[in-house]
Amino acid sequence: MKITIVGGTGYVGLNTAVGLAxxxxxxxxxxxxxxxxxRISRGIPIIYEDxxxxxxxxxxxxxxxxxxxxxxxxxxxSDVIFICVGTPxxxxxxxxxxxxxxxxxxxxxxxxxxxxYCVVTVKSTVIPGTTEKLVIPxxxxxxxxxxxxxxxxxxxxxxxxxxxxxxxxxxxxDQGIVVGEFDRKSGDVLYEIYKDFDAKILRTDLxxxxxxxxxxxxxxxxxxxxxxxxxxxxxxxxxxYLDVKRGMEMDSRIGTGRFLSAGVGxxxxxxxxxxxxxxxxxxxxxxxxxxxxxxxxxxDAQPSKLIxxxxxxxxxxxxxxxxxLGLAFxxxxxxxxxxxxxxxxxxxxxxxxxxxxxxxxxLDNARKIFGNKIVYVSNAEQAIxxxxxxxxxxxxxxxxDPRLYSKMRSKIIIDGRRVLDPELLPAxxxxxxxxxxxxxxx
Ligand code: UGA
Numbered sequence: 001m002k003i004t005i006v007g008g009t010g011y012v013g014l015n016t017a018v019g020l021a022x023x024x025x026x027x028x029x030x031x032x033x034x035x036x037x038x039r040i041s042r043g044i045p046i047i048y049e050d051x052x053x054x055x056x057x058x059x060x061x062x063x064x065x066x067x068x069x070x071x072x073x074x075x076x077x078s079d080v081i082f083i084c085v086g087t088p089x090x091x092x093x094x095x096x097x098x099x100x101x102x103x104x105x106x107x108x109x110x111x112x113x114x115x116x117y118c119v120v121t122v123k124s125t126v127i128p129g130t131t132e133k134l135v136i137p138x139x140x141x142x143x144x145x146x147x148x149x150x151x152x153x154x155x156x157x158x159x160x161x162x163x164x165x166x167x168x169x170x171x172x173x174d175q176g177i178v179v180g181e182f183d184r185k186s187g188d189v190l191y192e193i194y195k196d197f198d199a200k201i202l203r204t205d206l207x208x209x210x211x212x213x214x215x216x217x218x219x220x221x222x223x224x225x226x227x228x229x230x231x232x233x234x235x236x237x238x239x240x241y242l243d244v245k246r247g248m249e250m251d252s253r254i255g256t257g258r259f260l261s262a263g264v265g266x267x268x269x270x271x272x273x274x275x276x277x278x279x280x281x282x283x284x285x286x287x288x289x290x291x292x293x294x295x296x297x298x299x300d301a302q303p304s305k306l307i308x309x310x311x312x313x314x315x316x317x318x319x320x321x322x323x324x325l326g327l328a329f330x331x332x333x334x335x336x337x338x339x340x341x342x343x344x345x346x347x348x349x350x351x352x353x354x355x356x357x358x359x360x361x362x363l364d365n366a367r368k369i370f371g372n373k374i375v376y377v378s379n380a381e382q383a384i385x386x387x388x389x390x391x392x393x394x395x396x397x398x399x400x401d402p403r404l405y406s407k408m409r410s411k412i413i414i415d416g417r418r419v420l421d422p423e424l425l426p427a428x429x430x431x432x433x434x435x436x437x438x439x440x441x442x
Pocket of ligand 1: 054158159160161162163217219224258259260261263264265266267268269271329330401
């Protein structure tokens with residue numbers, strides 16, 4: 001099929017575009033910024049994502065993938081058009097649909113002279129009702145055509161995890177595929193794209209597809225906040241949360257692989273934004289979203305737990321050097337959006353600490369946030385060797401290696417993610433962690 005991805009230089013758009021091209025479709029990857037489109041044309045992804053680099057180069061070589069700024073021309077040639085533009089949070093937490101609306105207008109205009117049927121598919125995360133109330137009327141108004149008659153409409157939420165997006169797209173068995181369809185004909189076209197993927201496909205209506213995305217992310221975010229709340233209680237009453245987590249996971253109704261790792265809280269471009277948007281929608285319709293609000297409240301307070309723990313260990317921050325390991329909101333990405341590291345580091349800086357920060361992938365993005373307020377170092381050892389304490393904020397696998405800490409002067413480690421096994425540390429270290437009520441002297 002011929003497919004256009006609008007928002008193709010963004011995170012979801014680029015991974016989807018490359019994934020579909022690798023499946024043999026001809027993909028027009030439409031971006032707004034010429035510079036980004038040119039970069040992608042040269043095979044350089046805008047974001048760090050495992051395997052994206054090689055996949056991008058491969059689809060470019062096979063001439064299955066056309067980066068372009070020409071939305072109109074691409075839409076006119078395509079059987080399916082995916083809308084993958086951003087839906088950021090407004091001040092009040094509700095989502096800003098400006099880019100979705102703008103895109104629908106442009107697609108609508110591009111459809112004016114078109115005779116062949118095509119399917120416009122919303123992939124951006126949008127609050128339930130958006131495709132019906134905003135996207136379809138906008139497409140119809142600007143194309144002067146009718147949904148269901150001249151063109152089809154689908155809503156196909158994305159379930160890609162940063163750091164695993166390429167794999168998640170190609171092998172969605174664990175996530176499944178949701179096709180929200182305006183009518184059977186629209187859904188049949190999308191089904192054709194996905195039918196050979198090894199995954200269950202749920203066909204439903206547009207609104208349910210939109211809601212499934214919010215329900216899933218809110219559910220997982222709720223688990224993280226639940227874990228953090230239990231972990232905070234454990235810390236106060238002298239219980240190691242890791243044992244509690246292991247004990248919980250033995251119950252098959254809970255099970256392993258759930259989002260029960262406690263730490264500094266969830267971040268990223270999805271959980272915080274999506275839970276806030278659902279809260280805003282629930283309020284708008286007059287319901288009280290108690291669990292969703294509690295999920296956010298627990299999460300907002302979690303970075304301060306790590307700041308407090310660090311203060312208990314090192315005393316006042318003024319004049320202290322703190323080595324921070326990990327800045328990205330989770331391992332496997334260079335993304336700092338809503339990263340707990342931002343709040344943690346700002347807490348240290350506010351009270352006069354000097355911060356030496358290291359992250360394997362996110363240093364460039366961190367510079368855009370902290371400017372010259374912190375010192376960026378190019379390896380983990382440099383961040384911690386002369387620091388008064390090492391604070392682990394993101395659980396990159398390399399931070400689990402006990403040899404990393406051998407040259408530390410202060411030998412004080414505060415683990416915000418339970419990434420390190422203190423039993424493996426050489427003698428002379430003091431280890432503290434979130435959800436761990438004691439300190440361990442090695
Ligand atoms: C999340 C969902 O997992 C994806 O399915 C979804 O497609 C994506 O949002 C999206 O809406 O686009 P992502 O934000 O990449 O994916 O990251 P997750 O792996 O879900 O982690 C989110 C946050 O929760 C991270 O900050 C992570 O550190 C934190 N987390 C996760 C915990 O603190 N504890 C856990 O046990 C699990």
